[in-house]
Structure formats: structure tokens, C-alpha cells
Amino acid sequence: MLIKLAWRNIWRNKKRSFITITAILIAVFLAIIMRSLQLGMYDNMIQNVVGSYSGHVQVHSKGYWEEQTIDNAFEFNDSLIQKIENNINVSNTTKRIQSGCLSSNSDLSKFVFVTGIEPQKEQLMTDWNKRLIDGELLKPNSQAINIGKGIAKYYDLHIGDTLIFIGQGYHGMQAVGAFQVSGILDMKNPALNNISVFMSLSSAQEFLSAEGLMTHLVINKKEYSDEKEIVASLQKELNKNYEIMSWQEMMPEIEQVIQADSAGGLIMIFILYMIITFGIFGTVLMMTQERKYEFGVVVSIGMKKVKLMISMVYETIFLTSIGIFLGILLSRPIVLHYYNNPLEFPAEEAEMMESQGFEAVIPFMSSYDIPITHGLIIFFISLIICIYPIITIYKLNPIKAMKR
Amino acid sequence: MNVIETTKLFKTYSQGDIQVNALNDVSINFEQGEFTAIVGPSGSGKTTFLNAIGGLDTPDSGKVIINNTDITQLKSNQLIDFRLRNIGFVFQAYNLIPVLTAKENVEFIMLMQGETAKSRKSRTEELLNAVGLKEQINRKPGQLSGGQQQRVAVARALASKPQFVLADEPTANLDSTSTSNLLDIMFRLNQEEKMTFIFSTHDQRVIDRAKRIITLEDGKVISDVIQ
Ligand SMILES: Nc1ncnc2c1ncn2[C@@H]1O[C@H](COP(=O)(O)OP(=O)(O)O)[C@@H](O)[C@H]1O
Ligand SMILES: [Mg+2]
Numbered sequence: 001m002l003i004k005l006a007w008r009n010i011w012r013n014k015k016r017s018f019i020t021i022t023a024i025l026i027a028v029f030l031a032i033i034m035r036s037l038q039l040g041m042y043d044n045m046i047q048n049v050v051g052s053y054s055g056h057v058q059v060h061s062k063g064y065w066e067e068q069t070i071d072n073a074f075e076f077n078d079s080l081i082q083k084i085e086n087n088i089n090v091s092n093t094t095k096r097i098q099s100g101c102l103s104s105n106s107d108l109s110k111f112v113f114v115t116g117i118e119p120q121k122e123q124l125m126t127d128w129n130k131r132l133i134d135g136e137l138l139k140p141n142s143q144a145i146n147i148g149k150g151i152a153k154y155y156d157l158h159i160g161d162t163l164i165f166i167g168q169g170y171h172g173m174q175a176v177g178a179f180q181v182s183g184i185l186d187m188k189n190p191a192l193n194n195i196s197v198f199m200s201l202s203s204a205q206e207f208l209s210a211e212g213l214m215t216h217l218v219i220n221k222k223e224y225s226d227e228k229e230i231v232a233s234l235q236k237e238l239n240k241n242y243e244i245m246s247w248q249e250m251m252p253e254i255e256q257v258i259q260a261d262s263a264g265g266l267i268m269i270f271i272l273y274m275i276i277t278f279g280i281f282g283t284v285l286m287m288t289q290e291r292k293y294e295f296g297v298v299v300s301i302g303m304k305k306v307k308l309m310i311s312m313v314y315e316t317i318f319l320t321s322i323g324i325f326l327g328i329l330l331s332r333p334i335v336l337h338y339y340n341n342p343l344e345f346p347a348e349e350a351e352m353m354e355s356q357g358f359e360a361v362i363p364f365m366s367s368y369d370i371p372i373t374h375g376l377i378i379f380f381i382s383l384i385i386c387i388y389p390i391i392t393i394y395k396l397n398p399i400k401a402m403k404r
Numbered sequence: 405m406n407v408i409e410t411t412k413l414f415k416t417y418s419q420g421d422i423q424v425n426a427l428n429d430v431s432i433n434f435e436q437g438e439f440t441a442i443v444g445p446s447g448s449g450k451t452t453f454l455n456a457i458g459g460l461d462t463p464d465s466g467k468v469i470i471n472n473t474d475i476t477q478l479k480s481n482q483l484i485d486f487r488l489r490n491i492g493f494v495f496q497a498y499n500l501i502p503v504l505t506a507k508e509n510v511e512f513i514m515l516m517q518g519e520t521a522k523s524r525k526s527r528t529e530e531l532l533n534a535v536g537l538k539e540q541i542n543r544k545p546g547q548l549s550g551g552q553q554q555r556v557a558v559a560r561a562l563a564s565k566p567q568f569v570l571a572d573e574p575t576a577n578l579d580s581t582s583t584s585n586l587l588d589i590m591f592r593l594n595q596e597e598k599m600t601f602i603f604s605t606h607d608q609r610v611i612d613r614a615k616r617i618i619t620l621e622d623g624k625v626i627s628d629v630i631q
Contacts (some may be wrong), residue, residue, distance in 0.1 A: 012502070296500075297495065300493055
């Protein structure tokens with residue numbers, strides 16, 4: 001009965017309810033679209049830099065991050081990897097061994113980072129075919145190398161040419177080798193293009209005299225899961241010989257940029273919510289004020305005030321819930337569309353973005369967290385607004401209310 | 405047997421510097437089955453008196469005893485429940501909940517009393533029939549005339565099976581046909597259901613229909629006659 005009463009009361013002033021619902025709808029809609037775009041953009045940025053290169057979480061042997069030398073490599077065993085891959089937030093892992101060394105060809109030389117990788121597993125993190133601009137990608141046990149296009153340009157190297165490396169291997173061993181270039185890569189980042197050399201894990205281990213060792217175990221999380229949770233649970237599970245770092249710890253600058261930008265968006269949403277709060281409050285105020293006489297009548301004939309309050313709370317909740325529901329419903333197809341077909345930047349900006357190592361597209365974030373969060377925020381705002389009719393009814397004196 | 409006993413009711417309002425005695429030593433008893441008009445000029449204290457015996461307002465002093473309970477001693481939420489179980493109300497106008505139909509308005513009060521769906525339905529139909537609104541049962545107040553709305557209000561007042569019905573100027577907003585119609589219905593319910601009606605009015609045609617007439621002036625009872 002109270003529900004019926006509340007529902008019908010909403011439609012008493014159709015125009016006003018319609019306007020209120022529309023306002024809530026627009027606020028929810030805008031908030032969802034804005035956040036899906038922003039968070040999608042950050043996620044993509046992170047995916048570009050983090051997901052495709054550093055991984056969300058890395059395991060090293062203790063002290064490696066401070067002193068990144070091959071001597072800080074660690075031995076891997078299958079049970080360790082099994083343990084990590086069983087974590088519910090982990091999507092996949094890949095092993096790398098990395099060391100800096102000198103490269104040379106004819107009378108030129110250049111410092112580079114040689115990284116031994118597991119080609120098939122790296123492919124799970126990012127599509128290497130998009131990076132390949134000439135030749136072919138590494139195969140699991142290939143003896144050849146893939147190099148960044150900056151290096152190729154520096155030495156004027158082509159597919160089939162050879163590059164020589166001289167450096168230090170594990171525990172002071174001499175590391176010398178000549179490798180044939182089988183592919184040239186565009187890492188979408190000038191710094192990486194000038195410094196990256198990739199080999200298969202096995203040839204890098206052999207080159208560095210580091211059989212069965214690695215320097216990085218790179219972990220990728222599942223979509224929308226929390227890397228910090230992975231770090232926390234691995235810190236509990238693994239022993240003290242390892243250091244487990246999230247990308248935020250490894251690259252704090254990226255997180256700072258995102259936080260600053262995100263704050264701007266949140267301020268806009270906050271302003272939007274302030275406006276909507278006053279809008280809902282105005283409607284509830286009028287709904288309450290113009291019905292005081294009626295409240296007087298029903299309390300006179302014996303309606304408990306609590307029931308009257310509940311009916312007003314229902315009414316407010318119905319009104320906002322309709323707006324919230326419609327807002328979510330309308331935003332969903334748009335979010336999904338731009339999730340599947342990311343927004344593209346205009347040409348000039350796109351070039352600039354790409355030169356800085358970012359993909360020039362914004363895929364929307366399709367996580368349900370966003371509509372749920374913003375729906376709940378407005379829902380709680382409406383609950384707070386209900387305090388007004390509750391107080392009015394609590395203080396109501398039926399005789400005064402019915403005096404005209 | 406008395407349904408209501410009032411003794412030495414006083415109520416004073418201050419309007420600026422002046423003290424107004426809205427009730428000045430009023431002691432009246434009402435018996436089961438009465439059909440009584442409270443009359444007097446505007447401002448004589450009729451509404452104040454009805455509010456006091458209806459538990460809508462408390463006098464400054466005096467007792468109002470209904471069902472062996474002195475209702476002046478009840479707390480405000482106890483009073484709400486007391487009104488629901490014991491008293492039927494008909495106000496001057498705008499008695500009904502606008503979003504509910506005639507039927508639902510009558511049912512509403514029984515729902516609050518916790519009546520079963522079956523007994524609600526049969527009593528609602530019976531009462532709306534008795535006030536001559538069999539056809540208008542599913543109409544909302546906005547689709548009913550003023551007189552019809554007051555008849556629904558009377559049906560609602562009786563729906564809770566109260567000890568008595570209080571009506572403060574129930575015909576003040578009605579034309580003469582609707583007035584005599586409403587009076588006929590109230591009178592018949594008084595005869596057939598032995599329902600006690602106490603109503604205030606200053607309409608001579610309404611006064612003529614009453615069995616007992618109590619006249620107030622400046623908050624005092626100046627005459628109390630049975631005709
Ligand atoms: N809330 C109030 N505040 C001040 N004076 C009031 C109030 N209610 C009633 N009065 C005064 O009390 C007297 C009796 O009023 P009332 O009972 O309404 O008379 P009636 O119903 O016979 O017209 C009047 O003089 C009126 O002005
Ligand atoms: Mg009056």
C-alpha cells in the first residue's frame with residue numbers, strides 16, 4: 001500500500017517528476033561516459049607502457065631494482081611460476097633475462113640492452129606483429145635477434161646483417177657474440193627504439209653464461225583486477241629472497257600524471273552532483289510542502305508518522321532510481337561501442353602521442369564498477385535528501401497542517 | 405452509557421496581547437447513538453472543542469474520558485493509534501488522498517488497522533453502497549463532486565468501526581442539495597448502525613436535523629437542548 005501510494009504520488013505532478021528524472025538521467029549518463037572515457041584512457045596508457053612492456057607486476061631477486069646487473073639474476077623453478085599463475089588476479093607470466101652491453105658494427109658502437117624473452121608468452125601481453133616493420137619475429141629457440149628501429153638506423157642495418165655484442169656475463173664471465181638481425185621493430189617509443197635488442201631466452205642465457213637464470217619474472221593481471229592485490233598476496237606467499245614490485249613502484253611518474261588528470265575529472269563530476277543534489281532537493285521540498293495538508297489529514301485519521309515517512313522515502317527513491325536506471329541503460333551501448341571501437345585522436349595529436357609511446361586511441365572502460373559506483377552515489381544522495389521530509393513529518397502538527 | 409465525558413475543559417490562546425478563551429469551563433457528556441450539532445458563531449470554540457474530544461489537540465486543563473481512558477494524558481503517538489481505533493473524522497474539505505480511488509481511500513484506514521483483505525473488500529463495498537456511490541467506487545477524488553467526496557469521507561470514517569464520528573462543518577463547502585443528501589446519509593447511518601455523530605455547523609438547515617443542539621459562545625456552553 002505504501003509502495004502503491006508512493007508510486008502514484010510520483011506521477012501526480014508528471015511534468016516535475018519528468019524533469020527531475022531527466023536531470024538525474026543526464027547526470028548519471030554524463031558521469032558514466034566521462035569516467036568510462038577517462039579510466040579507459042588511463043587503462044590504455046598503462047596498457048601501452050606497462051601491460052606491453054614492464055608488465056603490471058615484476059618479481060626480481062632481492063635488490064635487483066637498486067642494482068640492475070646480471071649478477072642479481074635468480075634461478076627459476078616451475079613450482080614458483082605455478083604458484084604465481086594460480087593467483088586469481090594473474091592472467092599470465094613471462095620470464096626475461098636482461099643485461100646492458102656494448103654493440104658494434106664496422107667502426108660504430110653503441111650501448112644497448114639485450115633482453116632474452118619467451119616469444120610466445122610475450123605475445124600474450126602485446127601483439128608483436130604490430131611492432132614488426134621488417135623481417136620476422138623471434139621463434140622460441142631462434143639464434144637471431146630483433147632490434148629496435150633506432151638501432152637499425154644508427155648502424156644502417158638490414159635483415160640478414162650481423163651485430164656484435166661485448167659485455168659482462170654472469171659472475172664476471174666474458175659475454176661475446178655475433179647475432180644475425182631477423183627482424184626490425186618499432187617499439188612506439190623513441191627511447192626504447194634506440195636501446196632494445198631481443199633474443200630468445202635460451203640464446204640470451206647462453207650469451208650471458210646464465211643457464212637457467214632470469215632477471216625478471218613479468219606478471220600480467222586480468223582485466224580490471226588490482227595489481228596491488230597481486231603484490232600483497234605474493235609478498236605473503238613467496239620467501240624473502242624475492243622483491244615483488246607493482247608498476248606504480250617501478251614507474252611512479254605515470255601514476256602521478258594519471259592521478260592529477262583524474263582529479264580534474266572528479267571535480268567536474270562533483271560539480272555535476274552538487275547541481276543534481278539541489279535539483280532533487282528542490283523537487284522533494286516541493287513534494288513535501290504542497291502535501292502538508294494531506295499529511296495532516298492522514299495523521300489525524302490515524303496513520304502512524306513512521307509509515308508516512310517510509311512512503312516519502314519510497315517516493316524519493318523511486319524517483320531517483322528511475323533516473324539512475326535510465327542513465328545507466330542509455331550509457332551502456334555507447335560505452336560498449338567505444339570499448340570495442342576506441343575513439344581515435346585527430347591526426348596531429350595522434351602523431352605526438354605515438355612519438356611518446358602511447359597509442360593514439362581511447363577505448364572506453366566497460367567495467368560495471370563505473371555505473372554501479374555512480375548509481376550508488378546518486379542513490380545515497382537521495383537517501384540523505386529524504387531527511388527533509390522525515391523531519392517535516394516528525395515535526396508535523398496535524399491541526400496546524402490543516403489550517404488554511 | 406456515555407461514549408465521551410468531558411469535565412472542566414479550558415483552553416486559552418494568546419493573540420498578540422489579548423488572551424482568547426477558546427474553551428471556558430466546558431463539561432459535556434455524549435451518549436451512545438447521539439446525533440448532535442455543536443453550533444455557535446464563528447470563533448465560539450466549536451473546532452477547539454471537537455479537536456479536544458478527537459484527540460487532535462490537548463486542552464490546558466480538564467479531562468476527556470473515552471472508553472475509560474483520559475486521552476489528555478496520552479502521548480502524541482499513543483493518540484494517533486487511539487484515533488485510528490476509536491474515532492472517525494470528517495473534515496470540512498479535502499478529506500481524501502487524491503491519488504487513491506474512492507474504494508482505496510475507504511480501504512486505507514482498515515489497512516492501517518490490519519484488517520484482512522476479504523473483510524476490507526466487503527466492508528468497503530457495503531459502505532460506499534450505503535453512501536450511494538456504488539457506481540463511483542473506482543473514481544479518484546478529482547473525478548467526484550464536493551458532495552460525493554464528503555460522502556466518501558463519511559464512508560471512510562465509519563470503515564474503522566469507531567466509537568463515534570466527529571465532523572467539523574462537513575457541509576460548509578456544499579450546495580443545498582448535497583448538504584441535505586449528506587445529512588440524509590449520516591442520519592440513516594445513525595439510525596441503522598447506531599453510530600454516534602457529533603458535528604459542528606452554523607447552517608440552520610443542518611441544525612434543524614440534529615437531535616441534540618449544543619450552543620457555544622466565547623468558549624462557554626450557553627444552551628444544550630434535545631429536540
Ligand atoms: N491556533 C490558534 N491560535 C490562536 N488563536 C486561536 C487558535 N485556534 C483558535 N483560536 C481562537 O480561538 C477561538 C475559537 O476558535 P475556533 O474553535 O476555531 O472557533 P470556531 O470553530 O467556532 O469558529 C477563536 O477566537 C480563534 O481565533
Ligand atoms: Mg471552526
